[in-house]
Amino acid sequence: MNDLRQLRHFVAVAEHGHFARAAAAVHLSQPALSRSIQALEAGLGCRLFDRGTRHVVLTAHGQLVLEHARRLLAGSRSLQNAVNQLGNLEAGELCLGAGPFPAARLVPRALARLARRYPKIHVQLVIEDWRSLRRRLLGEGIELFVAESRELLDDPLLAVEPLRPRPGLYFCRPGHPLLEVGRLSRDAIADYPLAGPQLPDEVVDQVRKLSGREQLPDIQCDNFMVLKDLVQHSDVLGLATSDVVAESVADGSLAVLPPVPDIPNRNSAYGLVSRAGHSLSPAAQALRALVLREDEELSA
Known part of the structure; x- marks a missing residue:
């Protein structure tokens, strides 16, 4: 049975693509790291790396071992963590x-x-x-x-x-032109880019049918702070849930658009x-x- 230390050395070489850099990362000399990898290859009965002059590349066997090695190491950390806790x-x-x-x-x-x-x-x-x-x-x-x-x-x-x-909603900057529109429509919303994170397929399909847009959102970003800053400094509309914009709406740094009759606001x-x-x-x-x-x- 190969010990976890050898697997850690193997993963380090695979991630760095270089024996010298991997040796420094695991605090070993390069010859000691090479011997550890050789022992692992001997134990498994296969070659894990194609060695070049400047870097190493995983073989097909190496790719397979890497997948399992990461899982075993993660399991080992989880076990130790659970025992400690x-x-x-x-x-x-x-x-x-x-x-x-x-x-x-x-x-x-x-x-x-x-x-x-x-x-x-x-x-x-x-x-x-x-x-x-x-x-x-x-x-x-x-x-x-x-x-x-x-x-x-x-x-x-x-x-x-x-x-x-949580209710879904459109948010915008204070003073956005759409806030002056008495009754919002699908066409009015479609005049402005929509920013938000990746959306579930059923939500994308429904909004696409109603809005006529092929890709949603127009600006995709999974960092809400970036989305918020983008909306505050442009006419881009944001898509969010009510809880994440509540404080910004309360302090006046963001505004919420009223519901659009022909575009449903989906719950989270x-x-x-x-x-x-x-x-x-x-x-x-x-x-x-x-x-x-x-x-x-x-x-x-």
């Missing part, structure tokens, strides 16, 4: 993900509560769309995530805990997502409880 949330780490809108308000507030209770937990937060977060979750790069979940509900590999829906479908059949670490369980509490309070 058992009955003691003063140690360990939590790797989680969030979609653009939950990351703008719900998740930071839950994390703030977690940090106040357990200030020594190391937290890594990844902000991406729900499809990318699913890949990370199944690859054991994160333990759970909060994101759009309507396309994940029937996935047998996932456990999805739906959160309360946030969910807490983890791997089916896998128990959460104590830190992840604590965060889950805080997300549910924050979700209830924000909805109220």
Whole structure:
């Protein structure tokens, strides 16, 4: 059985594409790293790298081993993390993900509560769309995530805990020309670019039929702070859920457009997502409880 240390050395070489740089990264001499890789290749009975004068390239066997090595190393970290946390949330780490809108308000507030209770937990937060977060979750790069979940509900590999829906809306800068229009229409909205994160397919299809746009949104970005700044300094319209713009609307830095009769404002479908059949670490369980509490309070 090849030990995890050899797998760590192998992953370092694969990621750096160079023995010298990988050796520096894992704090080994280059000859020692080479011997570790050779021992791994001997144990597996295959060549993992094609070695060139300037860099190394994974073989087909190497590609396969890399996929499994990353999964094994992630599992090892998860095991150690769970053991460290058992009955003691003063140690360990939590790797989680969030979609653009939950990351703008719900998740930071839950994390703030977690940090106040357990200030020594190391937290890594990844902000991406729900499809990318699913890949990370199944690859054991994160333990759970909060994101759009309507396309994940029937996935047998996932456990999805739906959160309360938030109304979807269009937002704009104060003084936007559309705020002066008495009754908004589909044609009026279509005159301005629409910015937002990646949208679920059913939402895209419905809005496309009603708006006549081929691609939605016109400007796609998964960073809500960037979207907010873009909308505040242009006539671009933003697409969001009510919770993430509430404070900005209250302080007057953003405005909300009234509903458009022929373009429905769809509700969000946030969910807490983890791997089916896998128990959460104590830190992840604590965060889950805080997300549910924050979700209830924000909805109220």
